[in-house]
Amino acid sequence: MDKTYDHKSVEEKIYGMWAEGNYFSPQIDHKKKPFTILLPPPNASGRMHTGNVLMIAIEDLLVRWHRMKGDPSLWLPGTDHAGTETQITFEKELKKQGKSRFNFTRRELYEQIWDFVQNNKGLIESQIKRMGASVDWTRYTFTLDEKIIQTVHNTFKKMAKDQLVYRGNYMVNYCPKCGTTYADVELKHEERKDPLYYMKYGPFILATVRPETKFGDTAVAVNPKDKRYKKWVGQEIEVEGLNGKVNLKVIADNFVDMAFGTGVVKVTPAHDKNDYEAGLRHKLEVKQVINLDGRLNERAGKYAGLNVAEGRKQVVADLKEKGLMDHIDENYLHTVALCKAGHDIEPMVIPNWFVKVDADEKSFKQPALKAVKNGSVKIYPKWQEIKYIRWMEEMRDWPISRQNVWGIQIPIWYEVENENQFYVWFIDKNGKYKYGVLGQLLKVGSEFEEIISGLQRVSASENVKWVFEEGKKENKRYLPETDTFDTWFSSGQWPLVTLGYPDSEDFKYFYPTSILETGWEIIRLWVSRMIMFGIYLTGKPPFEYIYLHGIVRALDGRKMSKSLGNVINPEEYIEQYGVDALRMGLISGTANGKDFNFPKDKVIAYKHFANKIWNMGRFMLMMQEQYGKDIPFYSEELKLKTEDKQILKELQKIIKDVNKELEKFRFADAADLIYQFMWHSLADKYIELVKNREDKDVALSVLRHIYLNCLKLLHPFMPFITEEIWSLMPKKTNLPLIISSWPEVK
RNA sequence: GGACGGUUAGCUCAGUUGGUUAGAGCGUUACAUUGACAUUGUAAAGGUCACUGGUUCGAGUCCAGUACCGUCCACCA
Numbered sequence: 001m002d003k004t005y006d007h008k009s010v011e012e013k014i015y016g017m018w019a020e021g022n023y024f025s026p027q028i029d030h031k032k033k034p035f036t037i038l039l040p041p042p043n044a045s046g047r048m049h050t051g052n053v054l055m056i057a058i059e060d061l062l063v064r065w066h067r068m069k070g071d072p073s074l075w076l077p078g079t080d081h082a083g084t085e086t087q088i089t090f091e092k093e094l095k096k097q098g099k100s101r102f103n104f105t106r107r108e109l110y111e112q113i114w115d116f117v118q119n120n121k122g123l124i125e126s127q128i129k130r131m132g133a134s135v136d137w138t139r140y141t142f143t144l145d146e147k148i149i150q151t152v153h154n155t156f157k158k159m160a161k162d163q164l165v166y167r168g169n170y171m172v173n174y175c176p177k178c179g180t181t182y183a184d185v186e187l188k189h190e191e192r193k194d195p196l197y198y199m200k201y202g203p204f205i206l207a208t209v210r211p212e213t214k215f216g217d218t219a220v221a222v223n224p225k226d227k228r229y230k231k232w233v234g235q236e237i238e239v240e241g242l243n244g245k246v247n248l249k250v251i252a253d254n255f256v257d258m259a260f261g262t263g264v265v266k267v268t269p270a271h272d273k274n275d276y277e278a279g280l281r282h283k284l285e286v287k288q289v290i291n292l293d294g295r296l297n298e299r300a301g302k303y304a305g306l307n308v309a310e311g312r313k314q315v316v317a318d319l320k321e322k323g324l325m326d327h328i329d330e331n332y333l334h335t336v337a338l339c340k341a342g343h344d345i346e347p348m349v350i351p352n353w354f355v356k357v358d359a360d361e362k363s364f365k366q367p368a369l370k371a372v373k374n375g376s377v378k379i380y381p382k383w384q385e386i387k388y389i390r391w392m393e394e395m396r397d398w399p400i401s402r403q404n405v406w407g408i409q410i411p412i413w414y415e416v417e418n419e420n421q422f423y424v425w426f427i428d429k430n431g432k433y434k435y436g437v438l439g440q441l442l443k444v445g446s447e448f449e450e451i452i453s454g455l456q457r458v459s460a461s462e463n464v465k466w467v468f469e470e471g472k473k474e475n476k477r478y479l480p481e482t483d484t485f486d487t488w489f490s491s492g493q494w495p496l497v498t499l500g501y502p503d504s505e506d507f508k509y510f511y512p513t514s515i516l517e518t519g520w521e522i523i524r525l526w527v528s529r530m531i532m533f534g535i536y537l538t539g540k541p542p543f544e545y546i547y548l549h550g551i552v553r554a555l556d557g558r559k560m561s562k563s564l565g566n567v568i569n570p571e572e573y574i575e576q577y578g579v580d581a582l583r584m585g586l587i588s589g590t591a592n593g594k595d596f597n598f599p600k601d602k603v604i605a606y607k608h609f610a611n612k613i614w615n616m617g618r619f620m621l622m623m624q625e626q627y628g629k630d631i632p633f634y635s636e637e638l639k640l641k642t643e644d645k646q647i648l649k650e651l652q653k654i655i656k657d658v659n660k661e662l663e664k665f666r667f668a669d670a671a672d673l674i675y676q677f678m679w680h681s682l683a684d685k686y687i688e689l690v691k692n693r694e695d696k697d698v699a700l701s702v703l704r705h706i707y708l709n710c711l712k713l714l715h716p717f718m719p720f721i722t723e724e725i726w727s728l729m730p731k732k733t734n735l736p737l738i739i740s741s742w743p744e745v746k
Numbered sequence: 747g748g749a750c751g752g753u754u755a756g757c758u759c760a761g762u763u764g765g766u767u768a769g770a771g772c773g774u775u776a777c778a779u780u781g782a783c784a785u786u787g788u789a790a791a792g793g794u795c796a797c798u799g800g801u802u803c804g805a806g807u808c809c810a811g812u813a814c815c816g817u818c819c820a821c822c823a
Contacts, residue, residue: 390749600772602771612785669762675771691781
């Protein structure tokens with residue numbers, strides 16, 4: 001053995017040995033209860049970050065522990081296509097080449113992104129291996145695998161039959177730049193200073209940050225308790241505007257805050273969430289003034305064609321000129337919603353597919369809420385439970401269509417009866433980008449077949465008839481739905497699709513899984529949806545326990561982010577300290593599922609620890625050589641001294657305590673127990689005694705026995721070094737440590 | 747605005763149903779060291795457990811309030 005432990009040479013060799021031995025694939029044994037855990041699929045186009053290392057460390061610890069205990073243990077890996085995010089990344093690449101998504105048909109674009117992702121996927125896979133993850137590669141799943149697409153389509157069809165999905169006009173978060181809808185939970189909010197305009201509005205003055213939407217106003221609202229405006233309620237007022245006079249109704253509604261501005265609000269149901277809901281309550285007309293491309297339309301009169309920012313500037317200038325602007329508060333601080341790529345969100349009323357989460361007769365969400373409340377799904381740490389419960393209680397219908405190419409296409413066809421109900425974007429036979437109302441395009445010479453083959457996107461009106469593939473009739477024409485599912489619609493079915501729902505052997509044996517281990521930040525996006533889908537499709541929640549680890553923050557205590565420049569690259573730490581030390585350091589940092597700062601000190605400490613146990617092994621081999629004879633394997637027949645009995649007893653206690661802590665998800669405590677015992681009891685005290693013992697055979701035998709047991713205990717935490725030392729030590733068995741038996745309590 | 751965490755040694759953090767001298771790692775100081783390991787050993791210094799009040803025989807731990815830090819959610823035009 002070398003004088004110091006060299007992690008670099010060991011790590012690669014050992015992982016190869018495990019893989020070759022096929023030790024990661026469980027044997028299905030119907031007499032035994034399996035232990036199953038699914039790797040939360042990393043984004044296929046991304047890289048592994050420090051949080052992923054923690055996730056892998058904890059999951060590998062769990063699965064290695066159970067594997068050694070003899071449970072058929074499955075840890076199933078995979079990657080997620082991450083629809084919108086990946087497409088945004090890819091479009092940035094295109095931009096560098098001077099291209100955009102409008103240069104390609106949807107098929108071409110999909111194929112290009114596919115290749116782009118394939119390259120990245122390899123990187124992710126090699127990173128997972130490097131971290132020592134004992135995942136079963138034979139069951140590896142990618143969310144765009146053919147069988148997954150099938151399952152997701154089937155789920156959608158079943159939901160359609162059960163009337164749990166519907167297509168409808170609804171106010172959605174739309175990003176004109178990305179050209180797609182986002183769900184509420186996907187948005188970011190940013191505080192910003194914007195001018196607040198106080199404009200003259202008939203007999204009122206009202207405040208708004210969005211004067212450009214005034215062409216879509218269909219009412220003016222005040223609070224019903226507001227005495228100042230009581231006499232106007234229910235009346236119609238005449239407003240002098242930029243495009244002539246308009247008549248608007250004055251409504252009274254509680255959503256109006258009397259204290260804000262002047263207590264009068266213009267109501268624009270087409271472009272504001274509150275206004276939209278008020279519009280529903282008061283049956284107001286929805287007048288869209290901003291189109292899908294983010295530009296003002298003909299309702300804005302001479303401002304048509306301007307984008308929102310230009311429109312606002314122009315409208316403000318004209319209002320001032322006409323004397324319609326009372327004053328402007330330049331320092332108004334408010335928060336705005338941004339999309340994933342950081343663009344401003346434009347609330348829009350457009351047709352979308354939705355999951356009905358709480359129908360009267362058959363609720364999608366209620367059983368999932370109940371499952372946690374009644375404890376059939378248990379969340380650790382317990383205080384995180386409230387986040388889930390509150391979210392489930394408040395959850396509204398879930399928009400699942402995304403106007404992206406990269407994803408699983410919604411398996412719907414629209415019957416083309418009235419050609420004017422369709423808006424299409426396509427590349428024509430000469431490679432030219434065209435778009436417009438279908439009826440118009442056909443009139444000016446485009447062929448229907450040509451449009452289909454060069455299709456980029458279809459937008460059908462709300463009331464167009466739709467069918468599934470099998471419902472198509474020969475004598476009719478159809479256009480496909482070009483929207484894809486929200487990524488979480490497919491990853492929400494991860495426990496089902498990975499295990500081969502509905503009828504594979506794997507599914508029958510391994511479902512429901514044992515533990516879902518993930519970061520708490522995706523409780524709402526992912527965890528809640530998995531529980532809903534799991535119960536909906538199988539009647540059973542997909543897992544019994546949820547363990548939520550904290551977020552690894554940067555050394556300065558803030559969230560890691562590129563813009564702050566405080567991102568910790570795990571590769572550097574692996575390089576310098578070894579995977580084992582990094583994993584162990586992170587695990588001991590995450591005591592209670594709370595967020596924690598990257599524990600650099602602990603990583604260093606565990607590197608020292610790795611060297612310590614390495615040298616303990618080295619010491620034993622040296623002693624053995626000097627002793628000259630084979631050291632007998634430990635047995636109860638040995639003539640033990642008090643100190644031997646004592647350390648043996650201590651080992652028993654450690655095994656017991658480690659089990660106890662692991663069962664309670666107290667990983668850091670379990671790690672510390674082993675650390676303290678090996679270093680301070682075994683190395684500092686017992687080994688020193690061994691040095692002076694006359695009966696070396698007994699002492700060394702006891703020492704080796706305890707040491708080997710410690711290696712077992714430590715293996716789930718620090719798999720590489722323990723496996724390496726194990727291979728060098730004389731022992732009764734030839735089995736690698738990974739499949740050796742977990743120490744027993746006698 | 748609402749909620750959830752946090753505030754314990756110089757630094758980063760444990761402290762799981764309240765119970766004897768409050769722990770770890772890193773750092774610091776002194777000493778040691780040729781049967782493994784300087785990525786070492788032995789020993790030591792260092793804490794009115796944020797603050798105020800309360801419950802209790804007993805509070806870092808429970809309750810109420812205050813201050814500050816972090817995170818999430820909701821958003822008012």
